[in-house]
Amino acid sequence: MNTYQIYTPDSAAEPSKATLQVLQDAFGFVPAVAGLMANSSPLLSSFFAAFGQFRGFGTFGADERQVLLLSNAVANRSEWAVAFHTLEALADGVQPDVVEALRRGELPEDPRMAALSRLTRTLIDKRGHLDDSDVAAFTAAGFTDEQVLEAIIGVAVSTMTNYTGNIARPDLEEAVAPHAWKPEYSTGG
Missing domain, CATH: 1.20.1290.10 (AhpD-like)
Incomplete structure (x- = not known):
């Protein structure tokens, strides 16, 4: 049973608001798992930073x-x-x-x-x-x-x-x- 809230840019705590807004702008929605990761701002921040490096500076197409x-x-x-x-x-x-x-x-x-x-x-x-x-x-x-x-x-x-x-x-x-x-x-x- 899921006891975790799925946050949005409007409902998330301050450290996660901007990240969720970027994701909403990119996909047209906040992916549910990102909204869930906002229950732990360190998890969401770590994911977002690592994925940004993987996507932005990586060599894979x-x-x-x-x-x-x-x-x-x-x-x-x-x-x-x-x-x-x-x-x-x-x-x-x-x-x-x-x-x-x-x-x-x-x-x-x-x-x-x-x-x-x-x-x-x-x-x-x-x-x-x-x-x-x-x-x-x-x-x-x-x-x-x-x-x-x-x-x-x-x-x-x-x-x-x-x-x-x-x-x-x-x-x-x-x-x-x-x-x-x-x-x-x-x-x-």
Whole structure:
């Protein structure tokens, strides 16, 4: 049962108001998990700062970021985050067949996107203890050693949103609802 309030720019405490307003302006609504994270302004601030670095200064393209974030959401079995990142992935140009494969917990046929999804899931599964072969498979797909480290940021911001969503279980927003997902949809393969 969710006992956490979903805050808006109008209802949040001062440290979170501006952040929620930026998100509302960007998406046209405050994503439920961001509104939930406002129950802890340090969590919301940490997420917003890390995501800003990941998005603003990272080297992954928008489609690659979404493949990473959607892969993590499926790995963490976060219903809200899978639905949200499905919406965002499609908007950021990820091919529908790639999105569907990720939602099923499978690797997409696209070799580059498959390598990115595999690396991020492996980071989660192995708790960061990558083997040389894990890194080699990633770099063989055209990624750099530096992007292995950059993927850690994606895992970190995903963990914040995925765990918040898993704990609070918010309803899906109207824009996100068509992309609803249940963990049993994923084969985990």
